[in-house]
Amino acid sequence: MHKFKNDLLLEALRGNSLSRPPVWIMRQAGRYLPGYRSLREKYSFFERCENPELSTEITLQPVEEIGVDAAIIFSDILVVPRAMGMEVQLVPQRGPVIPNPIRTENDLKMLSVPDVKDRLHFVFEALRLTKETLNGKVPLIGFAGAPWTLFCYMVQGEGSKTFEVARSFLYQYPQLAHKVLEMIARTTITYLREQIKAGADCIQLFDSWSSVLSPDMFERVSLYYNQRIIEALSEDCPVILFAKGAWFGLEKMCDTGAVALGLDWNIRPETAREMTGNKMTLQGNMDPAKLLTPIPEIKREVTKMIEAFGVENYIVNLGHGILSNTPVDHARAFVDAVKAYHS
Amino acid sequence: MHKFKNDLLLEALRGNSLSRPPVWIMRQAGRYLPGYRSLREKYSFFERCENPELSTEITLQPVEEIGVDAAIIFSDILVVPRAMGMEVQLVPQRGPVIPNPIRTENDLKMLSVPDVKDRLHFVFEALRLTKETLNGKVPLIGFAGAPWTLFCYMVQGEGSKTFEVARSFLYQYPQLAHKVLEMIARTTITYLREQIKAGADCIQLFDSWSSVLSPDMFERVSLYYNQRIIEALSEDCPVILFAKGAWFGLEKMCDTGAVALGLDWNIRPETAREMTGNKMTLQGNMDPAKLLTPIPEIKREVTKMIEAFGVENYIVNLGHGILSNTPVDHARAFVDAVKAYHS
Numbered sequence: 001m002h003k004f005k006n007d008l009l010l011e012a013l014r015g016n017s018l019s020r021p022p023v024w025i026m027r028q029a030g031r032y033l034p035g036y037r038s039l040r041e042k043y044s045f046f047e048r049c050e051n052p053e054l055s056t057e058i059t060l061q062p063v064e065e066i067g068v069d070a071a072i073i074f075s076d077i078l079v080v081p082r083a084m085g086m087e088v089q090l091v092p093q094r095g096p097v098i099p100n101p102i103r104t105e106n107d108l109k110m111l112s113v114p115d116v117k118d119r120l121h122f123v124f125e126a127l128r129l130t131k132e133t134l135n136g137k138v139p140l141i142g143f144a145g146a147p148w149t150l151f152c153y154m155v156q157g158e159g160s161k162t163f164e165v166a167r168s169f170l171y172q173y174p175q176l177a178h179k180v181l182e183m184i185a186r187t188t189i190t191y192l193r194e195q196i197k198a199g200a201d202c203i204q205l206f207d208s209w210s211s212v213l214s215p216d217m218f219e220r221v222s223l224y225y226n227q228r229i230i231e232a233l234s235e236d237c238p239v240i241l242f243a244k245g246a247w248f249g250l251e252k253m254c255d256t257g258a259v260a261l262g263l264d265w266n267i268r269p270e271t272a273r274e275m276t277g278n279k280m281t282l283q284g285n286m287d288p289a290k291l292l293t294p295i296p297e298i299k300r301e302v303t304k305m306i307e308a309f310g311v312e313n314y315i316v317n318l319g320h321g322i323l324s325n326t327p328v329d330h331a332r333a334f335v336d337a338v339k340a341y342h343s
Numbered sequence: 344m345h346k347f348k349n350d351l352l353l354e355a356l357r358g359n360s361l362s363r364p365p366v367w368i369m370r371q372a373g374r375y376l377p378g379y380r381s382l383r384e385k386y387s388f389f390e391r392c393e394n395p396e397l398s399t400e401i402t403l404q405p406v407e408e409i410g411v412d413a414a415i416i417f418s419d420i421l422v423v424p425r426a427m428g429m430e431v432q433l434v435p436q437r438g439p440v441i442p443n444p445i446r447t448e449n450d451l452k453m454l455s456v457p458d459v460k461d462r463l464h465f466v467f468e469a470l471r472l473t474k475e476t477l478n479g480k481v482p483l484i485g486f487a488g489a490p491w492t493l494f495c496y497m498v499q500g501e502g503s504k505t506f507e508v509a510r511s512f513l514y515q516y517p518q519l520a521h522k523v524l525e526m527i528a529r530t531t532i533t534y535l536r537e538q539i540k541a542g543a544d545c546i547q548l549f550d551s552w553s554s555v556l557s558p559d560m561f562e563r564v565s566l567y568y569n570q571r572i573i574e575a576l577s578e579d580c581p582v583i584l585f586a587k588g589a590w591f592g593l594e595k596m597c598d599t600g601a602v603a604l605g606l607d608w609n610i611r612p613e614t615a616r617e618m619t620g621n622k623m624t625l626q627g628n629m630d631p632a633k634l635l636t637p638i639p640e641i642k643r644e645v646t647k648m649i650e651a652f653g654v655e656n657y658i659v660n661l662g663h664g665i666l667s668n669t670p671v672d673h674a675r676a677f678v679d680a681v682k683a684y685h686s
Contacts, residue, residue, distance in 0.1 A: 247590060
């Protein structure tokens with residue numbers, strides 16, 4: 001077995017006692033880092049995702065620069081719809097755009113469950129190269145978007161506040177919707193299995209748009225597929241499930257096989273502990289905008305948050321991705337405050 | 344006192360026993376109605392808001408067309424920032440745009456607490472004219488945006504998924520933020536008092552973006568100002584508070600003086616009843632996208648929803664505004680299903 005110099009994240013996922021919780025940051029390999037910004041000037045987004053050397057370099061930056069306890073492979077959840085046959089563009093100021101979204105039965109013809117080993121080989125190469133370069137320094141997190149979240153983009157065709165078109169499609173064509181969700185789930189299972197084979201020590205499943213669902217629909221289109229994915233992986237690898245905004249599903253998510261649940265900043269730590277029966281590792285949940293406050297305030301907030309969640313069964317993180325205008329020394333202060341914590 | 348032919352809404356707000364709950368629909372005077380669409384071709388958005396005859400005509404359309412149990416005055420929450428000194432544009436495909444948003448202390452200079460009677464006279468005229476034309480047919484709802492929600496637009500400068508700029512401003516310049524919120528709250532109190540004088544039978548306060556706040560911040564910037572506004576009005580008029588996404592604040596919102604709370608579709612009726620201690624009138628909460636399903640399905644959903652909330656202390660509504668692509672007969676079926684309900 002691989003020896004880690006720092007395996008706090010995996011220990012927290014196993015539920016073992018620790019003197020301080022591990023810390024990583026969603027979108028830690030991102031635009032707030034000057035090193036990332038300079039690569040961004042030279043290479044397009046998908047070039048950065050599809051070139052294993054670049055992806056590795058970007059993945060390692062926050063480990064070096066701010067000292068997080070885990071690396072998360074630099075990639076994007078939309079590589080999966082691309083591999084399934086959809087065109088995905090990244091339009092500046094607008095975000096991801098899918099020029100031919102799924103709107104009718106006929107549109108399903110463009111979709112396939114691809115040979116991910118071939119279509120997404122660059123992700124696995126990046127994982128192998130990162131794993132080798134890390135040489136056990138910290139664990140490496142792999143990830144994918146949850147089927148419902150990918151469905152949102154594939155039907156809506158772009159980002160949205162409430163994904164009305166995607167929700168409407170779900171209500172109007174439930175059978176077609178489930179057909180698409182099923183194809184995404186199958187693709188995701190093989191995709192994540194290959195990530196584990198390539199070196200991912202744990203997996204985070206991002207269900208960023210579970211927040212637009214009613215509790216009933218959440219069970220049918222988010223929970224159901226997430227559980228299937230997690231069950232297919234959990235023997236090989238711990239899975240963190242982050243269903244943003246799905247406070248109403250926290251109790252049910254405890255039974256998906258996930259070993260940890262991610263939380264956004266809409267929920268108090270005490271409430272989250274209660275709703276999950278104190279039996280899960282929880283991850284989160286500071287408002288990313290709070291990283292813009294002065295450093296002493298950040299440190300106070302981190303301490304308060306650790307005390308509210310408790311040191312055990314806890315992974316420090318933000319409640320969503322770090323903002324691109326976050327000063328690097330503020331991100332570092334967030335990490336340092338966790339490292340300085342003594343219970 | 345004014346005699347109503349149908350005062351189901353006010354009876355539900357008083358907590359009186361009824362054989363069926365009242366029903367109205369958020370954005371019921373909107374784009375899904377052909378009559379509205381034809382006025383939209385002739386007049387700009389602010390022309391429609393600022394011309395009392397047009398505003399009255401639009402307000403009455405859904406009362407005639409789909410038979411709702413209440414009218415809600417046709418206007419927009421952004422008339423308040425306009426009256427306070429900000430320029431607000433409505434850009435097609437993009438929504439509201441504020442070209443000079445509040446970003447620094449200096450930007451506060453453009454703001455004032457205006458003489459609303461003068462600056463927003465058209466709203467009061469529209470209320471008077473609508474009230475007169477309704478002639479007691481159904482009650483008339485007045486409304487305003489909550490200070491936090493208006494602050495979001497005034498700082499962000501446009502709609503957003505998570506209002507990062509507004510949240511960041513709140514964390515970085517808390518004193519300035521509260522100064523702005525205070526000015527909005529004071530303006531809103533006189534604005535709503537004048538609406539009541541002009542004939543509003545009840546008021547709905549829309550806090551559409553409370554969903555982006557942490558529970559702590561919610562108490563400080565949403566709940567605090569909403570409570571002050573409600574306390575200033577509640578002797579004269581019942582207030583419905585709709586803080587979208589703020590499930591975590593439901594318990595505290597019971598003590599604001601609001602007689603009813605609006606709900607989005609993220610929450611089960613049973614959970615909402617439990618969190619509010621069965622002591623409030625609740626309003627909501629079908630996913631607007633469900634109105635795109637076939638009519639028999641809509642009828643089944645309405646019945647299920649009434650049974651889950653209970654006939655008493657309940658106002659049927661959607662969980663957010665009706666979608667513009669909703670067929671008119673589907674909206675009518677929603678209303679008819681409530682009217683056909685027998686407990």
